[in-house]
Amino acid sequence: MTVFFELDAVTVERAGRRVLDGVSMRLEPGERLALVGSNGAGKTTLLRTLVGLEKPKGGRIVAFGAERRVEKDFHEVRARAGFLFQDPDDQLFSPTVIEDVAFGPLNLGLGREAAIERAETTLARLHLGHLARRVTHRLSGGEKRLVSLAGVLAMRPDVLLLDEPTNALDETHLARLTDILGGLDLAMVIVSHDRSFLEKLAGRAMLLDQGQLVEATLHRHAHVHDHLHIHAADGTHGHDHGHVDAANRPPSPPDETR
Ligand SMILES: Nc1ncnc2c1ncn2[C@@H]1O[C@H](COP(=O)(O)OP(=O)(O)O)[C@@H](O)[C@H]1O
Ligand SMILES: [Mg+2]
Numbered sequence: 384m385t386v387f388f389e390l391d392a393v394t395v396e397r398a399g400r401r402v403l404d405g406v407s408m409r410l411e412p413g414e415r416l417a418l419v420g421s422n423g424a425g426k427t428t429l430l431r432t433l434v435g436l437e438k439p440k441g442g443r444i445v446a447f448g449a450e451r452r453v454e455k456d457f458h459e460v461r462a463r464a465g466f467l468f469q470d471p472d473d474q475l476f477s478p479t480v481i482e483d484v485a486f487g488p489l490n491l492g493l494g495r496e497a498a499i500e501r502a503e504t505t506l507a508r509l510h511l512g513h514l515a516r517r518v519t520h521r522l523s524g525g526e527k528r529l530v531s532l533a534g535v536l537a538m539r540p541d542v543l544l545l546d547e548p549t550n551a552l553d554e555t556h557l558a559r560l561t562d563i564l565g566g567l568d569l570a571m572v573i574v575s576h577d578r579s580f581l582e583k584l585a586g587r588a589m590l591l592d593q594g595q596l597v598e599a600t601l602h603r604h605a606h607v608h609d610h611l612h613i614h615a616a617d618g619t620h621g622h623d624h625g626h627v628d629a630a631n632r633p634p635s636p637p638d639e640t641r
Contacts, residue, residue, distance in 0.1 A: 385448040386411055387464075387542050387570055388433055393442030395425075395432055402428045404594030405442065410542065415571045417581040417601060420591035426574045427469060429591065430544045433572070434461050447541070462491060465540035469547045469574075471527035480506070480522070480530050481515040487538040505537040506530075509563055525556030532563065542570040549577045 388410040395403040402425040410416055420426050431437045433446070435457025444451045446460045468474045477483035484502035485495075493501060506512050511533055514526060522530060528548065535543065545564075549557055557580070564571070564584055575581050581588065582601060590599040 386445070387414075387447060389443075389445040390432075391443040391445075393432060393444060394440045395428055395437050396440055397428060397437070401440075401594055403432065403439075403596075406591075406594070406596045407442075408589060408596055410570055410572060412541070413568070413570055414587070415573065415585045417585035417588035417599075418572055418574045418591065419576070419581070419588060419599065424591045425594065426591055427546055429596070430466065430546055430572065430574065433544060434464055434466055462538065463541045464544055465535035465538055465542070466544045467532055467535050467546060467548055469550065471524070471531045474531040474534065475519045475522075475527060477519060479515075480511075480517050480519055483519055483530065484515075484534045484537050487534055491538060501537050502533075505533050509533050509536070510559075524551050525553055525559075528552060528556065529559060529563070532560070536567075540569065542572070543567070545571060545573045545575075547574055547576070549575055549580050 386409055388408070390406055390408045392405045392407055393403055394401060394405055406429065408416075418426050418429065428437055432439060432444070435444075435451060435454065446457075447463055449456070451457055451460055475483050477486055481499065481502050484505060485498040488498040488501040489495065503512070503515065506515055509529060509532070511526075511529055514522065514530060517526075519527075519530070528551075532548075543564075548560060548564075552560060561580060561583055571584070573581060573585055585601055588599040588601040589596050
């Protein structure tokens with residue numbers, strides 16, 4: 384099967400600064416890759432580069448079996464790789480939910496009726512049918528995130544690029560999002576600081592640091608320390624913590640991540 388993405392020594396500059404400095408990675412069909420790194424490390428830049436929104440200064444991008452260089456090469460990539468933006472307000476722009484979700488399919492060339500039908504099916508599949516006639520800008524943050532995801536999924540992508548999808552989600556919407564993503568048979572690149580979310584969804588991890596992308600391990604271990612957690616009073620909701628450490632570095636001290 385064709386590799387979905389293959390980056391070879393890709394270098395990207397933003398505002399004159401080298402944000403990605405010779406980054407190489409592969410994403411195979413069905414793979415779910417966690418992408419971690421501190422704020423400003425270049426995670427969003429890397430996702431944007433995959434779909435041609437940043438133009439590399441050097442290196443090579445192969446996507447869905449073909450090398451992609453110029454803008455028109457990326458049109459097919461954007462149709463097949465669904466990008467969930469960090470801020471849902473950047474994603475939603477139609478007045479109503481149904482129109483927003485139908486926009487992608489319309490753009491792919493479906494007729495109006497078929498696009499609306501596709502949008503309705505997608506919303507129903509995500510149990511969001513009740514939001515179809517709602518005004519987009521009046522949705523809650525969590526609803527906006529799920530509707531944005533519906534808009535991306537309505538295009539029937541082969542791979543999802545998820546940029547901090549759990550940001551600003553309450554526990555209910557986080558659980559809904561986790562369930563939805565967990566039930567999808569799609570390749571994903573998941574940018575997140577939420578270790579437990581990544582643990583549930585990702586099969587492997589890479590860490591972006593100082594422009595370099597390195598393999599990282601995704602694992603779970605116990606902690607002995609105090610910090611505040613809110614639990615259901617009946618104690619049925621246990622919890623544990625996940626950590627991501629670079630595979631080729633010494634393990635981080637236990638409290639580094641909080
Ligand atoms: N629109 C932009 N114009 C210029 N530089 C940017 C822009 N967006 C981000 N950058 C810079 O690119 C670097 C990487 O940013 P970004 O990819 O957004 O990081 P992350 O998603 O890991 O937080 C940062 O130094 C940031 O300041
Ligand atoms: Mg970002």
